[in-house]
Amino acid sequence: MILAFLIAFPLLNLGYRFLSLAITTGVTAIALYGLGIQFGQAGIMSVGHAAFVGIGAYTAAIVAGMFGIGFWLAIPLSIVMSALCAGMVGLPSLRVGGQHYIIITFCFCALLQIILTNGGTFTGAATGLDVGSIDHLFGINFDQLRNIYYLVTLVLIICLVTTYLIINSPYGRTLRAIRENEMLARAIGINIGLHKIGVFMVSGAFAGMAGILQAYYLRHISPILYGPFPSLYLALMIMLGGSRLIYGPLIGAVIVSFLPEIMRLDPIDSRIAYGIGLLIVVLLLPGGVSAGLLDIYRRLRPRSLK
């Protein structure tokens, strides 16, 4: 049903604005699936996730500018680059715990923004870099917004399926064990350090994919897109949507992107609305909106399930 809706969405002809909003939401959701595994399964929050989206985006823009490598070939490069950087930023997490590590992610994000802003022609400084268009593939023209939408949707579905497979695999269970009790996890033979770095890399890989999509959709990227503020938004979305259930990240991205549009809130009002929304969710729905919906669904249909 959801799949049918995603495919039919452009056919509703809601106009250019809604279609581009849907693309942005899709890209955001892709990045959020990474954070969803990291936070929802392994229990490690980050408020610097946008930095890895940025590394994916800048990698794509730089290899295009310097070596003429186009979108399709740059995909693995962006993914690997973001994953590697995320793994490196994760190294301090082996020595410091929870709250301290969150601050490190925030600092890295701020640091990256400074580096990008002062990177001269290499990073395009504060104005950023222009990006070309996506090369035709199988005769599909990606200059059309609708086709970019379908591309993003396809990647989103792949991310969703990947997340589902991870959650239900021994690997996903291992991450949950680390989330629940590190000391016990070690005692049953789990190499915590390896898995922590591993999950940062997985999380970074999703962010890198989101980054290259964003770069080629926007056709222009700049440091401000990847600073602490967008990172905080990602953290907000994952908490609103819920990180442990498969639809949580998608719901979080949709709520935060579409609600202000539908309710016609200006940016200041929407921030107040997010703040209130987050408070309500934290107090009433600790598992996020996705867990809340699942709970309501189960309560409404107890008989039909039996």
Add this chain to the structure above:
Amino acid sequence: MPALEVIGLQKEFGGVTALAGVDISIETGKIAGIVGPNGSGKTTLFNVVAGVYKPTGGRVLWHGKDITGKPTYEINRRGLARTFQQAMSFSGLSVRENVQISYEHGRSHSATSQRKINWSSPDEILSFVGLDRVANELAGSMPFGNLRLLGLALALSTNPSLLLLDEPAAGLSENESEVLTNLILRLAEMEIGVCLIDHDMFFMGALCERLIVLNFGTKIAEGPPSIVLNDPSVVEVYLGIEK
């Protein structure tokens, strides 16, 4: 050669000496007990052996190989498992998932030849300890006695040849305690070594083939229960000074 050999083990926390040079050797397939008053260093001994803390001095040998200061996960993978005095679990997950995680790691990390029991599924382990009926419950919502059994199940799933149990009987009812005793006896029959800690001299005397008594981080007696329980220095520690 003993399976586990601890030589001159010392551990200090700041100014506190938890272990002041302890020598112990433990064989598999036998039940050994460690007794001693609160704060005598029993838990610390397990923690140092299992790699949670690095010792200040001394060595830990496992089948003759030096494993002193190796990471906890690696020591477990070599067949040395332990439970915790606080009865730990992955409290937000179901009982079955708890055991499944441990089972999957045990499977991938232990060689088939090294396994004393070839568990065929997590459910088999749950039935073995008697938790099959509560498999779908949230681990954290279980009563204390079941948590103790879950802790044992988690350790067992990793295919150990020696189990270190930290006060497995503490807080258990008489019935639960009997269930536990039977389990421990069955483990010994399967050639899995058990080394357990408890305060209760009578419980330990009945269960263990050998007792080791610690006091202030030093071993003050060792041997069969009949001899150790009549040792004047042990009686002194447990019953106060008798003249």
